[in-house]
Amino acid sequence: MTTTRTARVALVGDRSAHVRSHTRIPGLLEVLREQHGLALDAYWIPSEEVDEASLAGFDGIWLIPGSPYRSESGALAAVRAAREYRIAFLGTCGGFQHLMLEVARDLAGLADVVHAESDPDGGPQLIVPLVCSLVGHEGAVRLRRGSLAERIFGVERSVERYHCAYGLDPAYLPALEAHGLRFTGHDDDGAVRVAELEGHPFMLGTLFQPELAGDGSRVHAVIRAFAEAAVAVGAARETSPA
Numbered sequence: 001m002t003t004t005r006t007a008r009v010a011l012v013g014d015r016s017a018h019v020r021s022h023t024r025i026p027g028l029l030e031v032l033r034e035q036h037g038l039a040l041d042a043y044w045i046p047s048e049e050v051d052e053a054s055l056a057g058f059d060g061i062w063l064i065p066g067s068p069y070r071s072e073s074g075a076l077a078a079v080r081a082a083r084e085y086r087i088a089f090l091g092t093c094g095g096f097q098h099l100m101l102e103v104a105r106d107l108a109g110l111a112d113v114v115h116a117e118s119d120p121d122g123g124p125q126l127i128v129p130l131v132c133s134l135v136g137h138e139g140a141v142r143l144r145r146g147s148l149a150e151r152i153f154g155v156e157r158s159v160e161r162y163h164c165a166y167g168l169d170p171a172y173l174p175a176l177e178a179h180g181l182r183f184t185g186h187d188d189d190g191a192v193r194v195a196e197l198e199g200h201p202f203m204l205g206t207l208f209q210p211e212l213a214g215d216g217s218r219v220h221a222v223i224r225a226f227a228e229a230a231v232a233v234g235a236a237r238e239t240s241p242a
Contacts, residue, residue: 006039007230010055012078013064013094015044020163021065021092021211028211031219038227050074055081059237060088060230065163065209067094068118076102088202088229090222093164096205097127099195100168100176107179110172117166128169134162134207141193141208147184148204149194152225160193160208167207168192202229 015022025042032038040060048071055061061082069075075094079102082089091099097115104110104126112123141158143150150156170192173183185194185206197203202225210220219227 004037005231007059007234009040009042009060010058011044013066019066024211027216047071047074050077052077052081056085059234063091063095065093090226091205096207099205108175130167133165141185144184149184161212
């Protein structure tokens with residue numbers, strides 16, 4: 001019999017029955033429990049209700065798709081909480097984009113950069129419209145050998161599903177890399193698709209949406225790895241001195 005391991009996870013985003021990834025996630029949580037013995041006690045938290053201090057008590061934070069978020073500051077607070085409290089973090093699609101935005105503003109000192117979708121007339125655009133929209137598309141992702149992403153996938157190339165029209169302006173790659181982001185997945189043309197934060201136990205962002213993989217009867221390796229990382233955080237909390 002599989003031993004069930006548990007973790008408290010915040011699903012940060014503006015839940016909607018019209019967003020396919022949101023309707024997929026509850027079923028994937030059941031698959032994690034039934035097939036892998038990973039029980040995620042999940043709390044859906046709307047972006048405008050994020051309280052950074054209260055997130056410190058969670059073992060994992062998944063910043064889910066559905067941008068523009070009703071509260072950009074709430075989405076960024078979720079990223080910051082995961083980074084500062086060393087909580088397992090997964091950001092998919094919009095979550096990936098806001099991982100980039102938080103690191104740029106809070107670590108790289110690029111306080112004026114914006115997301116073009118939520119602030120098209122604002123300052124310098126870190127997150128920009130893709131030359132070719134990936135809404136409803138699949139595409140190859142090549143994973144850097146030896147990276148966390150490559151270890152999770154177990155292969156150096158995969159085909160993933162997207163529902164996205166915005167991505168990182170590559171002009172900012174050097175600044176973000178200088179402050180700990182590692183870009184470990186790219187499409188066949190070299191555009192960034194996966195990022196991970198150096199020195200963090202598990203902080204991963206994907207422009208693609210692993211929650212859309214397959215028919216929902218199996219869990220994507222990225223989601224399983226996130227769940228395992230959250231369980232590890234929870235176990236560490238239980239064994240650490242008060």
